[in-house]
Amino acid sequence: MTEHAGLWQILSHDSDWAGCFGYEPDRQQQGSCDTVVVFLPKARAECELRLALARYLGKPGAALVVIGEKKEGIAGAIKQFSVVAGEVVKVDSARHCQVWCGRNTQPLTEFRLTDWLSWTELSCAGVALSVAGLPGVFSLGRLDDGTRMLLETLAESPLGVDRVLDFACGAGVIGSWLHGFHQLAGKKPIRVDGTDVQAQAVFCARESYRKAGVNGEIFAADGLAVVQGNWPAVISNPPFHTGVKTDTSMTEQFLAQVAAHLAHGGELRLVANSFLPYEALIRQHIGPVEKLAQDRRFTVYRAFRKKSG
Structure with a gap:
């Protein structure tokens, strides 16, 4: 899932990807993912939006991964992440970028962009x-x-x-x-x-x-x-x-x-x-x-x- 129309067009022509544009998933996608990866956006409120969508897409016990750069505010995002995922662990760090993972995320049964x-x-x-x-x-x-x-x-x-x-x-x-x-x-x-x-x-x-x-x-x-x-x-x-x-x-x-x-x-x-x-x-x-x-x-x-x- 991407919010970028150009990337969406690229993914839609790749048989290895099932691309989706924006924050309006199909109902059947609810609880369908074993792992959900969230790339850190610029705005703090958008991070909350992405985390909510990730919780909607993930199965119970799914791995939720957050990736971001230090200058993008990854430290603050991890505080948001831990609220919805409980204990989170840094699994990698390189080139001013960090990867965090949580496995105690509570799924969401409803997600409406409106x-x-x-x-x-x-x-x-x-x-x-x-x-x-x-x-x-x-x-x-x-x-x-x-x-x-x-x-x-x-x-x-x-x-x-x-x-x-x-x-x-x-x-x-x-x-x-x-x-x-x-x-x-x-x-x-x-x-x-x-x-x-x-x-x-x-x-x-x-x-x-x-x-x-x-x-x-x-x-x-x-x-x-x-x-x-x-x-x-x-x-x-x-x-x-x-x-x-x-x-x-x-x-x-x-x-x-x-x-x-x-x-x-x-x-x-x-x-x-x-x-x-x-x-x-x-x-x-x-x-x-x-x-x-x-x-x-x-x-x-x-x-x-x-x-x-």
């Missing part, structure tokens, strides 16, 4: 919205400053299109806001489709869209492979971390490919930390770049794909 779902009321540029949340989703329980800056530019300089793709959509904040903004302004409805690589984000974005009545579909995807056709606008607040490590490869790949998914004259609008080297990549792959907003932390970039002829 029990972990939360809602946050947000407001930006006069638009109120409700956003779904799950442990591990980006900016849980708050509107991050980068997205706020991006939304403010959308209020000041609207896209002027009726169809948008939100890449790395997270919990669906941008799509929900655009829907509310168009309603508040009395504009015609806008369709906002979204993609994200993380299972929690996909689940939350669908819930946020459902509650707000957003017209759009959310896709689980690692990159733009599932995106069909050309878009008059693509918008993004892309991630730059994998776990606790800085990783810009996903956004670099996105910028190299996005022009092929933009209509001629279509707009890319993207917010990123100001220190990240995206301006040159946008100019290289799409065209001249404009900075719509900037402070010491974030920059909102805008670029248009050149029109044919």
